[in-house]
Amino acid sequence: MSQILETQKLDIQKIREEFPILHQQVNGKPLVYFDNAATNQKPQRVIDALVHYYQHDNANINRGVHTLAERATAAYENTRKSVQKFINANEVEEVIFTKGTSESINLVASSWGRKFLNQGDEVLISAMEHHSNIVPWQMICEERGATLRVMPINQAGEIIVEALDDLITERTKMVAFNHASNSLGTINPIELIIKKAHAVGAKVLVDGAQATAHLPIDVKALNVDFYAFSAHKMYGPTGTGVLYGKRSLLEKMPPYQGGGEMIKEVSFSKTTYNDIPYKFEAGTPGIANVIALNEAINFINELGKANIAAHELNLLNYATNALNAIDGANIIGTAKDKVSVASFVVEGIHHFDLGMWMDAKGVAVRTGHHCTQPLMDFYGIEGTTRASFAVYNTVEEIDIFIDALNSIIKRFNK
Amino acid sequence: MSNSIDDIQKEVVEEFSMLDGDMEMTINYIMELGEQLPPMSDSSKTDDNIVKGCQSKVWLNADFKDNKIFFEADSNTAITKGLVSILVRILSGRSPKEIVDADLRFIDQMGLNRFIGTQRSNGLGAMMKQIKIYGLAYSTKIN
Numbered sequence: 001m002s003q004i005l006e007t008q009k010l011d012i013q014k015i016r017e018e019f020p021i022l023h024q025q026v027n028g029k030p031l032v033y034f035d036n037a038a039t040n041q042k043p044q045r046v047i048d049a050l051v052h053y054y055q056h057d058n059a060n061i062n063r064g065v066h067t068l069a070e071r072a073t074a075a076y077e078n079t080r081k082s083v084q085k086f087i088n089a090n091e092v093e094e095v096i097f098t099k100g101t102s103e104s105i106n107l108v109a110s111s112w113g114r115k116f117l118n119q120g121d122e123v124l125i126s127a128m129e130h131h132s133n134i135v136p137w138q139m140i141c142e143e144r145g146a147t148l149r150v151m152p153i154n155q156a157g158e159i160i161v162e163a164l165d166d167l168i169t170e171r172t173k174m175v176a177f178n179h180a181s182n183s184l185g186t187i188n189p190i191e192l193i194i195k196k197a198h199a200v201g202a203k204v205l206v207d208g209a210q211a212t213a214h215l216p217i218d219v220k221a222l223n224v225d226f227y228a229f230s231a232h233k234m235y236g237p238t239g240t241g242v243l244y245g246k247r248s249l250l251e252k253m254p255p256y257q258g259g260g261e262m263i264k265e266v267s268f269s270k271t272t273y274n275d276i277p278y279k280f281e282a283g284t285p286g287i288a289n290v291i292a293l294n295e296a297i298n299f300i301n302e303l304g305k306a307n308i309a310a311h312e313l314n315l316l317n318y319a320t321n322a323l324n325a326i327d328g329a330n331i332i333g334t335a336k337d338k339v340s341v342a343s344f345v346v347e348g349i350h351h352f353d354l355g356m357w358m359d360a361k362g363v364a365v366r367t368g369h370h371c372t373q374p375l376m377d378f379y380g381i382e383g384t385t386r387a388s389f390a391v392y393n394t395v396e397e398i399d400i401f402i403d404a405l406n407s408i409i410k411r412f413n414k
Numbered sequence: 415m416s417n418s419i420d421d422i423q424k425e426v427v428e429e430f431s432m433l434d435g436d437m438e439m440t441i442n443y444i445m446e447l448g449e450q451l452p453p454m455s456d457s458s459k460t461d462d463n464i465v466k467g468c469q470s471k472v473w474l475n476a477d478f479k480d481n482k483i484f485f486e487a488d489s490n491t492a493i494t495k496g497l498v499s500i501l502v503r504i505l506s507g508r509s510p511k512e513i514v515d516a517d518l519r520f521i522d523q524m525g526l527n528r529f530i531g532t533q534r535s536n537g538l539g540a541m542m543k544q545i546k547i548y549g550l551a552y553s554t555k556i557n
Contacts, residue, residue: 027437027438028436028437349492350470350490350491350492352470352491352493352494353445353491353492353493356441356493357438357441359437360437360438360440360441361438411442411445412492
C-alpha cells in the first residue's frame with residue numbers, strides 16, 4: 001500500500017490488553033478472532049464510554065434544557081466533530097449519524113434517488129458490492145425507471161478500469177462502489193473512478209465499511225459526494241454509522257424519514273424541515289453508541305492508521321503465504337492492493353464444515369457468501385471461508401489458524 | 415421395528431454423552447456417522463428433493479411401503495450429512511403416526527442445538543420440518 005510511508009512498530013501485546021473479550025477460551029481453546037471484517041472487537045475505553053454515559057449522562061439530546069441533556073448533547077456533538085476530522089470533511093454539518101453503512105446507503109438511494117433519478121438514467125455499481133450497496137439501488141432504479149449497471153472485475157478481483165469509459169456516460173447519474181471489498185479485500189481505485197464519474201456529472205457514493213479501520217479517509221481530497229461507514233467495523237459500537245455528504249447535495253435532498261428532531265415547525269397543513277444534519281436524523285438516535293464512537297476514533301488515532309495498516313499488511317502477507325503453501329487451498333481475491341482479508345476455498349471441503357471445525361478449535365472465521373452472492377456467482381462458488389485481521393491479531397494466531405486448517409484437511413482426506 | 419423412536423433417541427444421546435461435550439470429538443463423530451450413511455441413489459437426488467439451508471443443502475427422499483415411510487438423505491456438507499444420518503436412523507421405517515407424534519428431544523439433550531442453532535445456517539431444521547410434512551401427508555393417505 002502506497003500510503004504507508006514511515007510507520008512505527010506497535011506493541012500488539014499491549015493493545016490486546018485493551019480488549020477484554022480476546023482473553024477467553026472458546027470450546028476449550030484460546031479464542032482466535034478472525035472475523036473482523038464482520039465486526040471487530042471493542043477496546044475497554046469504548047465499553048467504558050458506554051457505561052459512563054448510562055451511569056452519569058443519560059438524557060435525550062438536543063432539546064432538553066437540563067444539565068444532563070446538555071452533557072449528553074455536547075458529548076454527542078463532540079463525536080460529530082471527531083468524525084469530521086477523522087474523514088477530513090469541510091463542515092461538521094456534513095456528518096450525519098445513521099444506524100450503519102446500510103442505512104447510510106439506503107438514505108442516499110431513497111432521498112437523493114427519488115429527487116434526482118429519472119427514466120433512462122443509470123446507476124453504476126461494481127461486481128463486488130455487498131448486497132447493501134446493490135439492493136437499495138435496485139429498489140430505487142425500479143421505482144424511478146432507471147437502469148442499474150455493473151463495473152466488471154477480473155479474476156484477481158479488481159475492477160477492470162479499461163471498461164469504465166464505456167460504462168460511465170452522460171446517462172450515468174450515480175456511481176456507487178466500495179472502498180474495499182468485504183469478501184475479497186480488494187482496495188478499489190476510488191480516486192480514478194470519482195474523477196471519471198465527475199467528468200460526466202455523475203455523483204459518487206463510496207461504501208467505506210471495510211476501509212475506515214484500515215485506510216486513511218480524506219473526503220475533501222477525494223472530492224467524494226457521499227461516504228458511508230459503520231462504527232462497529234472500526235472498534236466502535238454496533239447499530240451506529242455515518243453518512244458523509246457534501247452540504248450542497250444534502251441541502252437539496254428531501255428528508256429520508258419523518259419524526260422528531262428533523263423538523264423546524266410542524267402544523268397539520270405544513271411542516272418545515274430542520275437544517276442538515278438534523279434533517280436526516282429523525283427520532284432519538286443511538287446516543288450512547290455515538291458517544292462511544294468517539295473513543296473508537298481516539299483509539300485508531302492514537303495508534304495511527306499507517307501503523308495499523310502496516311501491521312495488518314504484515315499479517316495479511318503472512319497468512320497469504322501460508323495459505324498458498326497448502327495443497328488444495330485457493331485464495332479468492334488476489335488484488336495487488338488489499339485490506340487484511342484472506343478469503344479462500346479448500347478443494348473437497350465445504351466452507352460450512354470448515355467454519356464449524358475452526359470454531360471447535362477456537363478459531364472464529366466467517367463462512368458463506370458474505371452477502372455478495374453476485375460476486376460468488378462470478379467465481380462459480382457457493383461461498384468462501386474468510387479470515388480477516390485487526391490490529392490486535394498476531395502472527396502466532398495465524399500459525400494456530402493454519403495448524404487448524406492443516407489438521408482439518410487431514411481429517412477430510414482420511 | 416422393535417425399538418421405538420424414544421429408544422433410539424436415548425441410544426444416540428448415550429453415544430454422544432461419551433464424548434463429554436468436546437466439540438472436536440463431537441464433530442468428528444457426527445462426520446463418521448455421515449460417512450456410514452448409505453449413499454442416496456442418484457435418481458432420488460433431484461432438485462425437487464432439495465431442502466435448502468443458507469450454507470448447506472440437504473436432499474431428502476421419502477418412499478412409502480407397507481404403511482411405513484422410508485427416508486433416504488444426503489447433504490453437500492459433511493457435518494450436516496452426519497446430522498441427517500441421525501434423523502434417518504431415528505425416523506426411517508416408521509409409521510406416519512409415529513413420525514407425526516415424534517418428539518425429537520435428542521437435539522436438545524445432546525446439546526446439538528449448536529448445530530442447528532440458526533436455521534439459516536444449515537438444512538437440518540428445514541429437513542425436520544419436511545419429515546413431519548411427509549408424516550402428515552402419508553397419514554392422511556392411510557385415513
